[in-house]
Each structure stands twice: as C-alpha cells, then as structure tokens.
Amino acid sequence: MQSHFGKSGAFDDVNWLVIRSEPRLKNVFANNINHFKIMYLDKAKKEEIFGQYGKSTTDTGSAEAQIALFSYRISHLTEHLKKNHKDHATARSLTMLVGKRRKLLKYLYNNDINRYRAIIKALGLRK
16 A cells, blocks of 8 residues: 555646646736836936936936936826825835935035036926
C-alpha cells in the first residue's frame, strides 16, 4: 500500500487545468491592455520645461529647471487630489514635493536673489 501523503487526485489531469484556465487569462490580459493611460509627464514635456526654464533642454540639474519641473508635477497632483480626495499616498507625495521645491527656492534666495526673483516671476508662485 502506497502512502498518499502530498498526493491527491485533484490535479492528476494537469492538461485539463491549463486548457481550462487559458481563455480566462486571455480575458484578463485583454482587459488590462485597455486600461493603460498616457503618462502626463513624458520625455518631450520634460525637455520643453527644461528648455524654457533651464539653460538647455538637457539641463536637468539647475535649480530653476528643477523648480519648474516640481511646479508642473505639483499642479498635476493638485488636480488629481481634487477628484480623488481620499488618495492619501498622493497627498503625502504632494507634500514632499512642495517641501523639495521650497528647499530649492530657499537655496536660490540665499545664494542668488536675482535668479530667485526671475523664477518666481516666471512661474507665478507668489501673489
């Protein structure tokens, strides 16, 4: 007499299981393909922001370019939170992003007041 430990007759016909589940998987993949959304911040948009506020389209490190990019992301997240007020993860991300922008603005204010005033005026951050 053989031991039946770990063996049951439920999965003896493995081919039946694979064939049976295949159409369901096709439906799951087909449904997910239709739900992809276009990114709000793609490479072209970043180059546009860096070209407008930075020194060139590849200038990703200057404070002005980063502040402009953060401002664009902040405005997008703010609109998202107006529709989805219970999205707490996005709310935290927004708060952290505002803090990063504030630190960069403080850096510009302390080191080069003219650049600070120019970026504030260009972005319309202060009333």
